[in-house]
Amino acid sequence: MSSEIATRDQQPAGAQESALVLWAYEARQAAQVAMSLAKTSFVPASLRGKPEDITAAILAGQELGLQPMASLRSMDVIQGTPALRAHAMRGLVQSHGHRVWLVEQSPTRVVMRGQRRSPGLAGGYEREQEVVWTIERAAALGLTSKDQWKRQPQTMLTARATGEICRLIAADVLYAMPYAAEELDGDGPAAAVRASGGRVTAAEIVGDPAPQPEPEAAPDPVQPEAAEDAELDWPEPATPGGEA
Amino acid sequence: MTAITEPGVYELDEATYHADPVPGGSLSASGAKTLLRAPALFQWEREHGRPPKREYDLGHAAHKLVLGVGAELAIVDGPDWRTKAARQQRDEAREVGRVPILAHEHEQVQAMAAALHRHPVASKLLDPGRGGQPEQSLFWRGAENVWLRARLDWLPNMDGPHRPIIADYKTCDSASLSAVRRAVANYGYYIQDAWYRSAVGNVLGARPAFCFIFQERTPPYLVTVVQLSEEAQAAGHRAMSRAIEMYRDCTESGIWPGYVGDYEIPEINLPPWIENEEYA
Numbered sequence: 279m280s281s282e283i284a285t286r287d288q289q290p291a292g293a294q295e296s297a298l299v300l301w302a303y304e305a306r307q308a309a310q311v312a313m314s315l316a317k318t319s320f321v322p323a324s325l326r327g328k329p330e331d332i333t334a335a336i337l338a339g340q341e342l343g344l345q346p347m348a349s350l351r352s353m354d355v356i357q358g359t360p361a362l363r364a365h366a367m368r369g370l371v372q373s374h375g376h377r378v379w380l381v382e383q384s385p386t387r388v389v390m391r392g393q394r395r396s397p398g399l400a401g402g403y404e405r406e407q408e409v410v411w412t413i414e415r416a417a418a419l420g421l422t423s424k425d426q427w428k429r430q431p432q433t434m435l436t437a438r439a440t441g442e443i444c445r446l447i448a449a450d451v452l453y454a455m456p457y458a459a460e461e462l463d464g465d466g467p468a469a470a471v472r473a474s475g476g477r478v479t480a481a482e483i484v485g486d487p488a489p490q491p492e493p494e495a496a497p498d499p500v501q502p503e504a505a506e507d508a509e510l511d512w513p514e515p516a517t518p519g520g521e522a
Numbered sequence: 523m524t525a526i527t528e529p530g531v532y533e534l535d536e537a538t539y540h541a542d543p544v545p546g547g548s549l550s551a552s553g554a555k556t557l558l559r560a561p562a563l564f565q566w567e568r569e570h571g572r573p574p575k576r577e578y579d580l581g582h583a584a585h586k587l588v589l590g591v592g593a594e595l596a597i598v599d600g601p602d603w604r605t606k607a608a609r610q611q612r613d614e615a616r617e618v619g620r621v622p623i624l625a626h627e628h629e630q631v632q633a634m635a636a637a638l639h640r641h642p643v644a645s646k647l648l649d650p651g652r653g654g655q656p657e658q659s660l661f662w663r664g665a666e667n668v669w670l671r672a673r674l675d676w677l678p679n680m681d682g683p684h685r686p687i688i689a690d691y692k693t694c695d696s697a698s699l700s701a702v703r704r705a706v707a708n709y710g711y712y713i714q715d716a717w718y719r720s721a722v723g724n725v726l727g728a729r730p731a732f733c734f735i736f737q738e739r740t741p742p743y744l745v746t747v748v749q750l751s752e753e754a755q756a757a758g759h760r761a762m763s764r765a766i767e768m769y770r771d772c773t774e775s776g777i778w779p780g781y782v783g784d785y786e787i788p789e790i791n792l793p794p795w796i797e798n799e800e801y802a
Contacts, residue, residue, distance in 0.1 A: 420529070420663045423727035478687055478731045478749050483646045 308336040311346060320347065324354045331355040338455060342370060354459035361459040362452075364437035371448045377403065378443055380436070386413040388435040392447040407446045411439040426460075434460060529662040529725055531677065536593060537619055539659045539673050542568075547773070548661065548669035551717035554765035555710040561768060565778035580631065580739065581693050582621040587635040588691055589648065589656040589675060596620040597628050630739070634693070637743035644735045644745050647689035653679030662724040665763060666770045672721035678730060680722075686730035688718050697736040697746040705736070706750065713765070715750050716758030 312332035315321050325331050332350065338360040339349025352366030362370065368378050375395035382389040388411045393403040413431060416422050416438070427434050437460030444452060524543045526532060534543065542548055547568075549557070557564040583595055596615035600608040602624065615622035623631070639645045646652060658677040664670040678686035694705060706712055715732050722730050736746045750758070772778050782788055 418663065419665070419667060420724045423724060425727075428727075478685075478733055480643050482685060483643050483687070 304340070305333065305337055308340075308346070309333045312336060315350070321350055322354065325350065328355070331360075335360045342451075342455065344370075353455075356459055360455060361457055361461075362455050364440040364458040364460050367444050367452065367455075367458050368440050371444045371451055374448060374451050376448045376451070378440070378447070381408070383432060383436060385431045385435075387411070388432065388439045390436075390439040390443045392443040394447040404447075407443060409439050409442045409446065411435045411442070437461065526661045526671075530660075531725060532659045532661065533655075534659045534673075536657075536673075539671070540572075542671070544661060544669045544671065546669070548671045549766065549769045550671050550673070551710075551714040554717065554762065554769070555713055557765050557768055557772075558710075558713075558761060560781045561772045561778040562780045565772075579621050579623055580627060583623045583627065583631045584634055584693050584737070584739075585675065585691060586621065587631050588638055591657045594620045595628065596622045597625055598622055599625050601626070633741070634737055634739070634743045638691075638735070638737055638745055641745040641747075643747050644689075644737075647687060647733055647735060647747070648676055648691070652684055653682040660721040660725045662721060664720065664724065665766050668766050668770055670717070670721070670766070672718050674718055674721070677722070680726050680728040680730070686722075686728060688722065688730050688732045689735055690714065690718070690732070691735045691737070693739050694736050695739065697738045697744050699746065699748075702734075702736050702746055702748055706734070706748075706754070710761070712750055712754045712758035713761045714758075715755060716762045719755070720759075720762065 309329065312329040316325075316327055316329040316332055321332060325335065335349050335353045335355060336346045339346065339353060342362075344352060344366075352362055352369075353360050354363060355361070371378055371392075377393040377395070379391055380388070381391055389408065391406050391408045393406050395402060396404045413422065413435065416427060416431075416435065421427050421434070422431070437458055441458040441461045444458075524534065524538050525545055526543045526548075527545065542550075553564055553568070556567055582593060585591075586593065586595055596611065598608055598611045598615070603609055603612060608624075612622040638648075648656075650656075655677050656675065658674050660672045660674065660677075662670055674688060675691050676689040678684070678688060680686050690711075692705070692711070694701065696702075711734060715734075719730065719732055722728055732749060734748050734750075736748065738744045
């Protein structure tokens with residue numbers, strides 16, 4: 279009796295194991311690469327000095343067909359979850375042949391449209407989908423009090439619209455990372471986790487008054503997005519999928 | 523009857539806050555913790571209130587003396603609650619919203635407050651001189667457009683010369699680091715950490731730090747001040763998101779399941795320790 283069960287159980291387990299062993303091998307390789315990259319300026323500030331996060335970004339990017347260095351340029355790790363930046367998400371969706379374009383863009387309103395590629399249909403595309411992100415919509419979600427939203431509402435609205443239109447037309451492409459880094463970040467958690475000024479020390483509490491901590495004590499996840507303003511400006515999408 | 527329809531910071535008494543003054547309902551950190559255990563438990567507590575517990579009374583009394591706010595204490599003479607007279611006084615106190623506490627417990631709580639005020643860091647964190655307000659209620663719309671609420675022991679001043687640090691005071695049996703770590707996990711304090719940071723972030727647009735102050739209930743009333751690691755904070759945010767999604771789904775469907783769905787029959791395995799037993 280026991281041998282029959284053992285035989286039945288072992289076959290699928292064995293098949294799974296080989297794929298898993300291969301993946302684990304690749305993961306170890308990625309971890310090694312991450313160790314050597316962690317301190318370099320090729321890694322965005324939000325990932326610097328964090329080889330585990332870099333490994334996760336490389337592995338997650340691989341599932342999407344991105345080369346390791348492209349992954350690092352395209353991703354942030356928000357609360358330990360790798361997320362594509364909006365421009366990379368758009369590029370990835372476009373690299374699969376789907377259409378995404380900007381219709382209207384201002385600091386209070388962004389309209390984007392997209393079309394899913396469907397070779398079987400006349401014209402080759404499904405019907406157009408449209409998403410509208412207004413500052414009122416963002417305010418209703420409590421987003422507009424965030425630094426990033428105050429500083430660059432148009433960029434943040436565009437990032438939100440990008441995430442939404444990409445999910446609407448090409449959820450299958452994004453299944454591993456359905457939310458753009460800007461969307462996760464805009465909700466505050468990651469900002470709250472990393473940008474609270476770092477560890478509290480007794481000296482700053484007992485000393486009077488406490489000095490504000492140095493910025494480098496806690497990497498500010500806001501910086502990478504601020505630096506990529508130009509990249510987010512329409513219409514030059516990166517096409518990370520194409521580099522693969 | 524107070525009705526909160528705008529996000530903001532409100533000065534409310536405890537009973538009003540716990541009765542949930544948001545029309546249509548809002549979710550608090552402790553509600554989220556119950557919801558994550560089982561939505562049906564959350565729904566029950568929302569409709570029936572939370573049963574009073576002895577530990578809560580002592581904790582309330584300590585809060586009252588340490589923070590100088592909260593429900594009035596009702597000091598009951600007697601060595602314990604076993605006499606009928608003592609229990610009657612206890613019930614009467616609760617009915618009028620006061621916190622019943624035995625005379626010797628009152629002395630104990632006073633000694634705790636004194637010990638806390640002697641602690642160099644804890645006393646500063648709760649020092650009104652640093653700017654800040656005790657027992658503030660915050661209301662905001664979170665993810666999924668769900669109304670959320672939080673009641674902070676200590677809301678720091680966001681614009682002062684000091685970095686704002688949210689401080690939350692807990693009484694406990696042991697303030698050792700290992701016991702504190704277990705408490706943070708078992709009682710979901712990491713969810714509270716995420717919740718309060720989100721509250722302050724959304725309502726005041728600030729990103730404060732957060733410290734927990736743990737104090738033992740027995741002499742010499744040792745105090746341990748801790749802060750959560752980035753990983754623990756991230757776990758809190760994930761749990762918070764999950765709770766908000768569950769709340770939205772249950773509210774929309776009107777279905778508040780127990781530990782598993784009524785029509786689910788999950789298969790369970792033995793815990794690992796028994797698999798290793800020889801006779802298993």
